[in-house]
Amino acid sequence: MTYWNRAVETVSRDQLTALQDQRLQNAVRRAWDNCRPYRAKMEAAGLQPGDIQGTGDLYKLPLTLKDDLRDGYPYGMFAVPLGDVLRIHATSGTTGKQTVVGYTKGDIEVWNECMARCLTMAGATKDDIVHVAYGYGLFTGGLGGHYGGEAIGAATIPASAGNTKRQLQIFTDLGSTVLLCTPSYAMHLGDAVRDAGIKDRLKLRIGIFGAEPWTEKMRGEIEERLGLRCYDIFGAAELLGPGVACECSERNGLHVMEDHFLIEILDPETKKPLPDGEPGELVFTCVTKEALPLIRYNTRDICAVDRRSCACGRVFARMGKITGRTDDMLIIRGVNVFPSQIENVLLGVPGAAPYYLLVVDRVSNLDTLEVRVEMAAGFPFDEVRRVEALERQIAKEVLSALGVSAKITVTAPGSIERSESKAKRILDNRP
Ligand code: ADP
Ligand code: ZN
Numbered sequence: 001m002t003y004w005n006r007a008v009e010t011v012s013r014d015q016l017t018a019l020q021d022q023r024l025q026n027a028v029r030r031a032w033d034n035c036r037p038y039r040a041k042m043e044a045a046g047l048q049p050g051d052i053q054g055t056g057d058l059y060k061l062p063l064t065l066k067d068d069l070r071d072g073y074p075y076g077m078f079a080v081p082l083g084d085v086l087r088i089h090a091t092s093g094t095t096g097k098q099t100v101v102g103y104t105k106g107d108i109e110v111w112n113e114c115m116a117r118c119l120t121m122a123g124a125t126k127d128d129i130v131h132v133a134y135g136y137g138l139f140t141g142g143l144g145g146h147y148g149g150e151a152i153g154a155a156t157i158p159a160s161a162g163n164t165k166r167q168l169q170i171f172t173d174l175g176s177t178v179l180l181c182t183p184s185y186a187m188h189l190g191d192a193v194r195d196a197g198i199k200d201r202l203k204l205r206i207g208i209f210g211a212e213p214w215t216e217k218m219r220g221e222i223e224e225r226l227g228l229r230c231y232d233i234f235g236a237a238e239l240l241g242p243g244v245a246c247e248c249s250e251r252n253g254l255h256v257m258e259d260h261f262l263i264e265i266l267d268p269e270t271k272k273p274l275p276d277g278e279p280g281e282l283v284f285t286c287v288t289k290e291a292l293p294l295i296r297y298n299t300r301d302i303c304a305v306d307r308r309s310c311a312c313g314r315v316f317a318r319m320g321k322i323t324g325r326t327d328d329m330l331i332i333r334g335v336n337v338f339p340s341q342i343e344n345v346l347l348g349v350p351g352a353a354p355y356y357l358l359v360v361d362r363v364s365n366l367d368t369l370e371v372r373v374e375m376a377a378g379f380p381f382d383e384v385r386r387v388e389a390l391e392r393q394i395a396k397e398v399l400s401a402l403g404v405s406a407k408i409t410v411t412a413p414g415s416i417e418r419s420e421s422k423a424k425r426i427l428d429n430r431p
Contacts, residue, residue, distance in 0.1 A: 009117065009314045009315065011315060013315055020054070020258065020259070020262060021054030024287050025049075025054070027288070027289070028052045030293060032049045034079035034080070035293055037071075037072060037077060041064075042061070042062065045060070045061075045062050047060060047061065058262065058264065059273060061296050063283065063297075066095070066096070066099065069238060070097050075102070082102075084105075084291070085102040085103065086103055087102070087103045088101070089138055089143075090138040090139075091236070092421070092422055095325070095327040099237070102292055104291045106290050107291050108147075111241060112151045113151065114240065114243035114244065115145065115148025115151065115243040118148065118208065119149065119154070119178070121247065121248040121249070121314075122178075122231040122246065122249075123205075123206055124154060124177075126152055126154050128154045128205075129154065129155045129176050129178065129203075130149035130177075131157045131170060131174075131177075131179050132149065132159055132160070132181075134160070134181050134242075135161040135420065136158060136160040140237045140240075140241025141182070141242055141421075142158070145208075154178070161181065161421055164188065164192050168189070168193060168196055171201075172201045172202070177203050178208065179208070179209075179226070180207075180208050180242075181209060182209060182212055182420075182422055182423070183209040183212065183218055183230075184212060184214075186209050186226065187221065187354055187355075188418045188420075189225075189226065190224075190226045191225065193226060194225055199226075202226065202227055204228040207222065207230040208233050208246070209230055209232065210242055211235070211422055212422040213321075213323060213339070213340045214343075215347065217343070217347035217348065218343060221354055232251075232254055233246045233247070234246070236299055238294055239284055239294060239297065239299075240261075244261055245257065245318075245319055248312040248314060250311050250312050252306075252310070253306050253319060253320050254319050254320075255314050255318055256305075256317050257316065258315075258316045260288045261284045261286055261287070263319060264284075265278065265282060265304060266280050266281045266283055268326055276304070276307055277305075278304055279320070280302065281298055281299070281301070282298075282302070282303055282319065283296055283298050284296075284297050300326040300327050301324075301325045302323050302329075304319070304320045305317055305319050306320065324339060324340050330369070330426065330428075331367070332367050333367055335403050335404040337369065337404055341401065342398065342402070343356065345394070345397050348397070349397060351379050352373050352390065353376045355373070355416040356374070356416065356425065357371075357372045357417075357425060357426075357427055358426050359372060359429065360427070360429060360430055368407065370407040370408075370409060371398065371406050371407070373394065373408065373410055373416075374410070374411050374413055374414070374416050375390065375412070375413060377413050381412050381413070395407075
């Protein structure tokens with residue numbers, strides 16, 4: 001089975017829907033026939049495969065959660081014998097136990113194709129030098145980026161994450177033009193470039209960053225340090241890996257590869273569909289996956305969807321930037337707090353650096369939030385008054401933007417742990 005078809009990005013919406021309807025029917029039938037947990041869930045809901053005729057019936061199907069995949073650990077949700085599996089990866093385990101995912105030859109082809117589309121959307125061509133600084137290994141970022149680079153015919157460098165000095169050497173000696181990594185590692189690389197004074201020796205022009213939430217302000221900071229144009233890319237191992245959605249030149253939302261992934265946005269409370277433009281939980285159905293079927297998988301990431309046509313000519317719906325995942329949302333004395341909201345505040349305060357950690361504690365039954373943030377390089381950290389003034393200013397802005405009071409601790413440059421993959425932004429000490 002092959003799904004290679006880049007022209008599908010510009011078919012009419014009706015043609016796309018017809019393709020989705022047909023693929024959804026097949027996907028439901030495959031899950032029913034080959035994956036007992038899906039069949040059990042459908043039966044419990046009184047559904048037969050024939051009840052699902054197209055995307056209009058999607059809402060009838062039960063949701064799938066990360067815990068369903070965890071329950072089946074490691075291979076319980078696979079729909080093909082292991083003999084037909086070509087590769088195995090795992091999730092990062094950001095919110096708990098890792099889940100194991102598998103790919104058939106067809107799944108790998110789809111993945112490579114989707115990644116190739118993403119690189120192309122961001123403007124990369126075969127003449128680029130694609131530097132992959134996502135970790136290679138069970139994490140999908142490294143190999144996902146790698147085969148995407150090769151699929152567009154670009155010279156692809158398997159740098160993997162870490163060893164920052166060596167990354168800079170690859171930039172200058174090998175002339176990387178496209179960089180793939182997490183935004184937090186890109187930020188760290190940018191600071192290292194600044195410290196080494198080598199920005200004018202870089203050939204970087206495109207950065208494709210994802211795997212964790214990042215704000216528009218963070219985008220600006222990275223672009224300034226590395227002298228490139230950044231694009232947001234989304235993925236999750238359960239779905240595929242990187243390559244599920246990516247920004248085009250308009251950078252106005254991430255086009256979802258809708259010939260493979262159906263997107264829904266649900267109200268986090270009622271789990272009912274929300275109108276376009278309203279942020280809610282991001283749910284995907286994979287209509288072509290063979291090894292690991294995924295029907296109405298609730299990522300618990302929060303964003304909105306925009307199905308209006310895009311100036312770039314692609315029909316695929318655009319998901320907005322993810323503001324956080326429901327799993328990451330802190331509730332501090334009744335106020336919902338996402339790390340990205342704090343990041344937004346910090347990056348607007350001169351003197352604060354974009355390295356921070358949120359520490360949550362419970363003191364006599366009350367939740368407390370401490371924001372540890374580094375001062376920017378060059379800030380006079382031995383001048384206690386200036387440091388205290390900076391702390392007061394950040395506290396005031398956090399209160400006015402989020403409505404929550406937080407203790408701010410400004411720390412010395414370099415004191416907060418740097419991330420090579422997904423940054424750890426929360427330390428929750430509550431019992
Ligand atoms: P884990 O769920 O353990 O982190 P993955 O490594 O598969 O496993 O990561 C998938 C998750 O990473 C997504 O559900 C989402 O929370 C996050 N993510 C991926 N890409 C982005 C992005 N561009 N923006 C924000 N979050 C992202
Ligand atoms: Zn577009």
